[in-house]
Amino acid sequence: MDAPRRDASIERTLGILLRAGVLLAACTVLLGAVAYLAVHGAEPRDYHIFKVQPQPLRNIGSVVREAFSFNGAALIQLGVLMLIATPIARVASSAFAFARQGNRRFVVITLIVLTILMYGLFGQPAHAANTCGGHGDGPSMLVDTAWLADHLKDSNLVMLAVGRKQEYEAGHIPGSQAIGMIDVNQGKSAENLSLEMLPIAELAERLGKFGITNESRIVLYPTTRDWSSASRIYLVLDAAGLGSRTSILQGGLPAWKKEGRPVSTDVPDIKPAKFTPCAQNDVVVDLSYVKANLKHPGIDLLDVRESTINGPIFTGAEAMNHEGMDHQRSGHIPGAKSMPFEIFFNEDGQLKPREELQSYFDKAGVKHGDRVVSYCWIGQRATFVYFIARYLGYDARLYDGSWQEWNRHDELPTEVTAQKQ
Amino acid sequence: MTQLQLTGPVALGGIGAGLIGSLTGLGGGFILVPLLTLGFGFDIRYAVGASLIAVIATSSGSAAAYVRQGFPNIRIGMLLEIGTTIGALLGAFLAPLLPGSSIGILFGLVLLHSAYHAIRAREDRVVQGGSDRFARYFQLDGSYPAKDGPVTYRVYHVARGLILMLIAGILSALLGIGSGIVKVLALDRVMGLPFKVSTTTSNFMIGVTAAASAGVYFSRGYIDPGLAMPVTLGVLAGAFVGGRILPGARTPRLRTLFASVLVAVAGYMIYNGATGRL
Numbered sequence: 001m002d003a004p005r006r007d008a009s010i011e012r013t014l015g016i017l018l019r020a021g022v023l024l025a026a027c028t029v030l031l032g033a034v035a036y037l038a039v040h041g042a043e044p045r046d047y048h049i050f051k052v053q054p055q056p057l058r059n060i061g062s063v064v065r066e067a068f069s070f071n072g073a074a075l076i077q078l079g080v081l082m083l084i085a086t087p088i089a090r091v092a093s094s095a096f097a098f099a100r101q102g103n104r105r106f107v108v109i110t111l112i113v114l115t116i117l118m119y120g121l122f123g124q125p126a127h128a129a130n131t132c133g134g135h136g137d138g139p140s141m142l143v144d145t146a147w148l149a150d151h152l153k154d155s156n157l158v159m160l161a162v163g164r165k166q167e168y169e170a171g172h173i174p175g176s177q178a179i180g181m182i183d184v185n186q187g188k189s190a191e192n193l194s195l196e197m198l199p200i201a202e203l204a205e206r207l208g209k210f211g212i213t214n215e216s217r218i219v220l221y222p223t224t225r226d227w228s229s230a231s232r233i234y235l236v237l238d239a240a241g242l243g244s245r246t247s248i249l250q251g252g253l254p255a256w257k258k259e260g261r262p263v264s265t266d267v268p269d270i271k272p273a274k275f276t277p278c279a280q281n282d283v284v285v286d287l288s289y290v291k292a293n294l295k296h297p298g299i300d301l302l303d304v305r306e307s308t309i310n311g312p313i314f315t316g317a318e319a320m321n322h323e324g325m326d327h328q329r330s331g332h333i334p335g336a337k338s339m340p341f342e343i344f345f346n347e348d349g350q351l352k353p354r355e356e357l358q359s360y361f362d363k364a365g366v367k368h369g370d371r372v373v374s375y376c377w378i379g380q381r382a383t384f385v386y387f388i389a390r391y392l393g394y395d396a397r398l399y400d401g402s403w404q405e406w407n408r409h410d411e412l413p414t415e416v417t418a419q420k421q
Numbered sequence: 422m423t424q425l426q427l428t429g430p431v432a433l434g435g436i437g438a439g440l441i442g443s444l445t446g447l448g449g450g451f452i453l454v455p456l457l458t459l460g461f462g463f464d465i466r467y468a469v470g471a472s473l474i475a476v477i478a479t480s481s482g483s484a485a486a487y488v489r490q491g492f493p494n495i496r497i498g499m500l501l502e503i504g505t506t507i508g509a510l511l512g513a514f515l516a517p518l519l520p521g522s523s524i525g526i527l528f529g530l531v532l533l534h535s536a537y538h539a540i541r542a543r544e545d546r547v548v549q550g551g552s553d554r555f556a557r558y559f560q561l562d563g564s565y566p567a568k569d570g571p572v573t574y575r576v577y578h579v580a581r582g583l584i585l586m587l588i589a590g591i592l593s594a595l596l597g598i599g600s601g602i603v604k605v606l607a608l609d610r611v612m613g614l615p616f617k618v619s620t621t622t623s624n625f626m627i628g629v630t631a632a633a634s635a636g637v638y639f640s641r642g643y644i645d646p647g648l649a650m651p652v653t654l655g656v657l658a659g660a661f662v663g664g665r666i667l668p669g670a671r672t673p674r675l676r677t678l679f680a681s682v683l684v685a686v687a688g689y690m691i692y693n694g695a696t697g698r699l
Contacts, residue, residue, distance in 0.1 A: 014495075022481045026657050033428075033650045041425040045647055047457075050464035053642035060640075076646035077639075080474050083653065084635050086481045087628035094499060105559060109499055113629065116506040120513070121636030134642060 014090055014097075021086030025079045032067075032075025039072055043139060044354070046393050048368055052134040054244035056217075088117050133278045135243040138391045141234075142351065143247040145256050148173070148219060158216045161253065162230040163223030171263035173221065173256055177210055177270060181229045181380075184236045193404055194324050194378040195232070197284060203240055204277040211270040218242060221249035221256070225349025228341070231383040235398055238390075241278035248387070251350045258348075283386075285373060285397045287405055291412065293373070295335035300366045303336040304376040304385050305403070313338035315417045322377050327407045331414030333375065337364040338417065341381040344388060357388050366394065375399040375406075427461075428651045434460065435475060435655020441682060442479045442599075442656070443624070443663030449656055450476045450598035451532060452682070455690050458525070463648070465524055469516070469597030470643035473635040475656040476599040479663075480628030492621035494563045494614065497576060500555075501607075502629050504583040505600070508590020509633035516595055522694060528596050529691030535602035536683035555579035565618050577613045585611060586626075594634035599627035602683075 056062040057077050066074030095110040151157055152175060159176035161168045168178035181195070184206055189196035198206070212218065218237060222230040230248050237246045249256070257263060293299045305314040315338065316331035332338070343360060344352055351357070366372060372394045374385035379400040389396035406412055434456045442449020450472040457468035516524075556562060556576040564573040585607035589600035601623045608619035638644060 018481045022478065022657065025478075026654065029650055029653050032646070033654065036646065036650065037425060037428065040647070041428075042423050045422060045424045045427050047427075047461070047463035047467045047645070047648055050466045053645060057646065058640055058642040058644070073646040076650045077644070080639065080644055080646075080649050080653065083474060083477050083481070084632050084639065087477060087632040090481075091499075091502070091629060094495070106496065106499060109503065113499060113502045113506055116503070116510065117629070117633050117636070120506070120510055120633040121640070 014093065017090055017093055018086060021082060021089060025082035025086065027079075028067075028082060029076050029079030032072050032077075032079055034072070035070055035075060036072025040139065044358075046368060051137055051393070054134065054137050054140060056245075084121065088114070088121070091117060133241045133244075133280060135238060135280070135282075135390055136246065137244070138354075138393050140244075141247055141387070141391050142250050143219060144250045145259055145261060148221075148249055148256075149261060151217075154217060156213075156215050156217050158210060158212055158218045160210065160218065160220050160233070161223050162220055162233055163226075163253075167223035167253075169265065171257075171265055172223070172253065174262055174264040174266070175268050176221070177268060179210065179220075179233065181232060183210075184233060191405075192326075193401055195380055196400055197236065197239060200240065200277050200279045203236065204275050207237070207240060207242075207277075208275045209270075209272050211273045212242070212275050213273045214276055216242070216245060216273075216275075218246040219249055220246065222252035222349070225252065225254055225345070225347075227252070227345065227349070227351070227384065228381045231387040232380050235283060235383045235386050239280050239283040240275075241280055243280070243283075243390070248351075251348065254349050282395070283397065284400045286399075287401050287409075289397075290333065290373065290375075290399050290406070294333070294413075298367075298369070299371045299373060300364065301333055301336040301399075302339045302364065302366075302372060302374045302382075302385050303332045304339055304341050304374050304382040305332075306342060307338075307340040312340070313417065314340055316414065317416050322403075324378055325404055325407055327410075329407050329410075329414060331416050332403075333406055334413050334415040336375075336415070339364055339374075339385060341376070341384050344384055351388075354392070358392055361389070361392060361394070369395075371395040371397065373397045373399055375402040378402050378404050424647055427647075431457075431461065431648065432651035432655035435652045436659040438475065439479050439656035439659020439661075440663045441659075441678070442476075442601075443660040444666060444678065449479045449660070450593075450596070451602065451686060453652065453656070454528060454597050455686050457648075457652075459689060459693055466516075466643055467645055467648055469524075469595075470635075470638050470645065471648045471652040472597035473593075473631045473638060474644060474649050475652050476593075476597070476631040477628045477635060478653050478657045479660040480599060480624050480631065492565050492617055493625040494561065494576075494618055494622050495625065496559060497561050497563075497608070497612070497614070498622045498625040500559060500561070500579070501582060501586045501604075502626055504586030505590035505593070505604075505626055505630040506633040508587040508592075509594045509630050510590075510637065511587075512591040512594025513634040513637035515591070519595070524595060525690060526694035527592075528598075529687050529694050531592055531596065531598075531602065532683055532687030532690060535606065536680060536687050553577050553579050563618070565615065572615065574615055574618065575613065578611050582607050582612045590630050590633070593627075593630050594637075599623075599631060601627050 056066055057073055063074050063077045067078040091110060091114050095107055098106040098110055159173055160179040161172045161176045162179055165178060186196045186198055220230045220233055234246055234248060303314055307313055346352060372389040374382040376382035379402040382398055386396045386398045438449040438452040441452055453472040453475055454468045457463045458465050556579055561576040564571040589603035593600035604623035604626055605619045608614045608622055609616055
C-alpha cells in the first residue's frame with residue numbers, strides 16, 4: 001500500500017475539524033446576519049465606492065470584544081475570522097498527525113506552512129497604520145443618545161462637549177470634558193488665515209491632553225444646536241487618523257437633556273495620554289489644488305456659505321461684508337455649487353435623515369464616486385459638508401483657506417450664479 | 422439599494438458560485454469576482470476581499486466531503502502549500518500597488534489561458550517521465566477509489582509544480598480567486614495526477630492559500646461585513662450541495678462544464694477590462 005493511503009487517520013481528523021470549523025463559522029455569520037440586518041437592513045448600501053473598514057472591524061481583539069456585545073457587524077467579522085482560522089487549524093493538526101506517525105519530513109514541511117500563515121494574519125508591519133488612519137464609515141459617524149447611554153461606562157470612551165465654557169459648566173453628560181475650537185486649531189495662521197490646522201505633532205500632543213490614545217472611541221457632542229465647531233473638530237481628528245474612531249452625537253446636548261438623561265457639573269479628572277498620530281493627507285486641500293481642479297469632472301466644489309435674503313442659495317452676486325475678509329470681492333470660486341449650511345439641520349439641531357441629505361447632493365449634481373471639495377468663509381461651516389459627504393459615503397476634502405484666501409488673490413477668477421436652482 | 426435588498430441577490434449569486442466552484446474544484450472565486458464587479462458594479466477590492474472569504478468557505482466546506490472519500494493527496498498538497506502561501510503573501514502586498522482595471526484585465530487573461538488548456542484536454546492522460554527525486558523522497562505516489570478498485574498513480578515534476586504554485590498563490594491574492602485553475606493544471610498536466618485527485622487536492626490547498634492572503638486583507642480592512650455575510654452564507658450553501666454531487670459526476674462532464682464556464686467568464690471580463698468598465 002502506498003504511503004498517502006496510510007494517511008487515512010489524518011484525513012479523518014481533518015474532515016471532522018474542517019466541517020466543525022465551517023459549521024461554527026457559518027452559525028456565527030448567520031447570527032451576525034440577523035443582528036446586522038435588524039439594525040442596518042434599511043440602510044442604503046453602496047459598494048461602488050471602496051472604503052477601508054474602521055479599526056474596530058479589522059482588529060482581531062476588538063472584533064471579539066464587540067461580538068460579545070452582540071454587534072452584528074462584529075459577529076459577521078468573527079465568523080469570517082473563524083473561516084480564515086479553519087484552514088490554519090487544519091495545517092496545525094496535520095503537524096500533530098504527521099508527528100504521531102513519526103514522519104519528520106512532513107512535520108517540518110507542515111510547520112513551514114504554518115509559520116507563513118501566521119505571518120499573514122499577525123505579522124502586519126506598521127503597527128501605527130493598523131491602529132489609526134482611514135475614515136469613518138457612514139453609519140458609525142453618527143451615534144444616538146441611546147447608544148451613548150449604553151456605552152457611557154466603556155473604558156476607552158472619550159466624550160468631548162463642544163461649545164462655550166459656560167454651556168459646559170451649566171451641566172454636561174457625565175464624564176465628558178469641554179473642548180473648544182482653539183484647543184485643537186490655530187486661531188490665526190502665519191499667513192493670517194483664520195482657523196487653520198495645527199502642525200500634526202502639536203495637534204497630537206494637545207489631543208493627548210484630553211486622554212485620547214490610539215485605542216480611544218471618541219464622541220463629540222455640540223452643547224447647543226450649532227454643529228459647526230463639532231464638525232470642524234471631527235475633521236481635525238480625522239486628519240490626525242482618528243476619523244474611524246470618532247462620532248458626533250445626533251442632536252447634541254439639547255437632545256440628551258430633552259430625553260431627561262443625567263447631566264453633571266463635575267469636571268472629570270483626565271490623565272494625559274500618549275497619542276501617536278498618523279496624518280491623513282486626504283482631508284484638507286490647499287489653494288493650488290483647488291486652482292488646478294476647477295470644473296474638473298468627478299470633483300465637485302461646494303460653496304457652503306449662507307443663503308442670502310434674495311433667495312435660497314449663495315450666488316455671490318451681493319458684495320458681502322463678511323468678518324475676517326481683508327478683501328471684499330463678490331462672487332464664488334468658478335464652478336462651485338451653492339449648498340448653504342442651514343439646510344442640513346432640523347430646528348431642534350438634529351442632522352436631517354440620510355435620504356434628505358442625499359437629495360441635496362443629488363440636486364447639486366454630485367455623483368457616486370465623486371470627490372466633494374467644500375469651502376465657506378474661513379473653513380468652519382464647510383466642515384458640515386465634509387462630515388455629511390463622508391457620512392453619505394463620498395470622498396471628501398475641505399479647502400481650509402476657503403473664501404478668505406481665494407478672495408485675496410485678485411488674479412484668481414470668480415463667478416456669479418443666477419438666483420434659481 | 423438598501424442592505425436588505427442587496428443581501429438576497431448577492432446570496433443567490435453566492436449559491437451559484439459555490440455550486441460551480443466546488444463541482445470544478447476551482448473555489449468559486451472566478452465566478453464571484455466578475456459577478457460582483459460586472460454584475461453588481463461593486464469596487465473590485467470589495468469583490469476580491471469577499472471572494473477570498475468565499476473561496477475559503479468553498480474549499481473547507483466541500484473538502485470535508487472529499488477528504489472522507491480519500492481522493493486528495495494530502496502530502497502533495499502540504500508540500501506545494503509552501504509555494505502557494507509564500508505567493509499569497511507576495512500577492513497581498515502587491516495588490517494595493519496595482520490599479521483596479523489592470524487587475525481586471527489580468528483576471529481575464531488568466532481565465533482565457535486556463536480555458537485554452539481545459540479545452541485542449543480531452544481525457545485523463547498519464548504524464549510520462551522518469552521517476553521524480555522529490556516524489557520518491559517524500560513518498561508522494563498515491564491511489565484513489567474507482568469502480569474497479571483503487572487506481573494507483575505516480576507523481577512527476579515536483580519542482581516545476583512548486584514554481585507554478587508560487588504563481589498560483591500570487592494570482593490568488595491579487596484576483597481573489599482560489600487559483601484552482603492554475604493548481605489543477607499544475608497537478609493534472611505537469612505533475613501527472615488524475616483529474617479527480619487534482620481537483621480535490623487543489624481544493625484542499627485553495628483554502629490554505631486563501632487564508633494566507635485573507636488574513637492580510639482582513640487586518641487591512643478590506644473585508645466588509647455587509648458583503649462578506651451574504652457571499653459567505655450563499656457560497657457555503659452552494660458548496661455543500663456541490664460536495665454531494667461530485668462522486669456521481671463523470672470526468673468528461675466536469676471538463677465540459679469547467680471549460681464552457683471559463684470561456685464565457687473570460688470573454689466577459691476581458692471585454693469589460695479593455696473598455697475600461699472595471
